[in-house]
Amino acid sequence: MTRMLLRQVIHDDLGCASYLVGDAGAGVAAVVDPRYDVGEYLSLARFLGVRIAHVLETHTHADHVSGHGRLAAATGATIHIHRLAQARFEHVPFDDGWELELGELRVRALHTPGHRPEHTAFTLHDVGRADEPWAVLTGDSLFVGDVARPDLAIEKRDGARGIFRSLHERLLTLPDMTEVWPGHLGGSMCGGPGMDLKVASTIGYERRHNARLQERDEERWVEQAVAGxxxxxxxxxxxxxxxxxxxxxxxxxxxxxEPHEVERRAGAGALVVDVRTDVQFDDAHIPGAVSIPIQHAGFGTKLAWVLAPDQPLVLVGRDDDDAEHAAALALAVGVRRFDGRLAGGMTTWRADGMPVARIERVAAERLPERRASDPELQVLDVRERSEWEAGRLPGSLHAPYHELRELPEAIDPRRPVAAICASGQRSGVAASLLARLGVREVVHVVRGGVGTLERAGVPLER
Structure with a gap:
């Protein structure tokens, strides 16, 4: 009895989607683009009564560490990736048109270069019912509402031309009813701002309503792709x-x-990262620590931005479980040098009477009043340049939070600095970095940001 199997597994912190596909009736399956933590695939396979016999990679990922090695070790599965990847691990390479039989499910390789030269989508066929595909796993090519970025392997215009042709000459030739299951959802850095949080779509819907597919002139499309x-x-x-x-x-x-050892490691150059909420951090934290909460998406990406290459890392949470969770998210982006964790979390630090620092919090709607009462206050906008250019507070300075490895020249550390973004999340990281860089008085703008003030009637510069 055929039982088509497709289960999507999402890594919420990075916006990555992977898949368990196969034929439950035949008891065989494959994992496509596995994340580093492979436990959910193993649990799903046991629950559904299938054996994971193969691991398929759409491409060599640039935003997260793959779990193909861990899956192969756990299951004995064979790893497959396109020949152009020139992978240096044990695998069976494939070319365009290659097929894998998983019971009544046929997986067919559809070479779609652009994001990377080896990039391949996989069409899924229920051979017991029809030869035409019922779904396509698009990896980093076509997303829901957007398309992949072209600059992670080759010259960006060459990559953009490859993506354009892969979209229009390969993926969009599939039947309208073909389901689209992408490799990323909204929040991933592998796409643009149009990427949706919806988990799937269809070829026909994307052809009609994906704004990135409406421009049919290749050169104009390329210029648009690289400009954004x-x-x-x-x-x-x-x-x-x-x-x-x-x-x-x-x-x-x-x-x-122990707390005194955390203090010593920090003095020797380790980065202390506090993974509690920004409210807890602002109320009391280890002096010099950086705030990156695990409660919000993007912990791993933010950590990778602020951690210097080969810099040892110490994690601080509410408790040991927080630190362990943060370590798993860090591994997913290739961070592998851990000095350790504050045993028992921040409670241990406070119980031992160790020194703490604090950061002032100001709601976005109160910032104009705060500026009026303190002419010395400097406002640092820590959003991306495109956001800054689209609209900013008059008199504010600009530096994306991930570029705060040193204090911007325009900032006077003897005067107070308010860090602002769009929501209060990036500004929390930035506020902790400013304090670490020696700003005497730091203000964290919370509960909104520049857009909040614009909606309240504050005029912006453009």
Whole structure:
């Protein structure tokens, strides 16, 4: 009895989507684009009564570490990736048109270069019912509401031309009813601002309503594609090297550290990252620590932005579980050098009477009043340049939060600085970095940002 199987597994912190596909009736399955934490695939496979016999990669990922090595170690599965990837791990390469039989499910390779030269989508066929595909796993090519970025492997215009042709000559030739299951959802750095949080779509719907598919002139499309590129994912070259090199199977060793040892490690150059909520951090934190809460999406990406290459990392949470969770998210973006965790979390630090620092919080709607009462207050907008150019507070300064490795020249550390973004999340990271860089008085703008003030009637500069 045929039972088509397609389960989507989402890594919410990075906006990555992976898939367990197969034939439950035949008891065989494959995982496509696995994340580093492979436990959910193993649990799903046991629950559904299937054996994971294959691992398929759409491409060599640049934003997260693949779990192909861990899955192969756990299941004995064979790893497959396009020949052009020139992978340096044990695998069986394939070319365009290659097919894999999983019971009555046929997986067919559809080479779609552009995001990377080896990039391949996979069409899914229920051979017991029809030869035409019922779904396509598009990886980093076509997303729901957007398309992939072209600048993570080759010259960006060459990459954009490849994506344009892969879209119009390959993917959009599939039947309208073909389901589209992408490799990323909204929030991922592998696409643009149009990427939707919806988990799936169809070829026909995207052809009609995806704004990125309406321009049919290749050169105009290429110029539009490269003009709107955001910052590249942090340490993406290192992640590519990990994914293309020897198979990784290990986890994170996160030894417990007593407060005085955390203090010593910080003094020796380790980065102390506090993963609690920004409210808890602002109320009391280890002096010099950086705030990156695990409660919001993007922890791993933010961490990769602020952690220097080869810099040791110490994690601080409410408790040990917080730190362990943060370590798993860090591993997903290739961060592997851990000095340890504050044993028992911040409660231990406070119980030992260790020094704490605090950061002032001001609601976005109260910022104009705060500026009026303190002419010395400097306002630093920490959003991306495209956001800054679209509208900013008069008299504010600009530096994206991920560029605060040193204090901007325009900032006077002897005067108070208010960090503002769009929501209060990026400004929280920035406020902690400003304090770490020696600003005497830091203000964290919370509960909104520049857009909040514009809606309240504050005029913006453009």
């Amino acid at each position: 590129l955001g910052p590249q994912p942090p340490n993406f070259e290192a992640i590519v090297a990990l994914n293309n090199g020897p198979l990784l199977a290990g986890g994170a060793e996160l030894p417990p550290l």
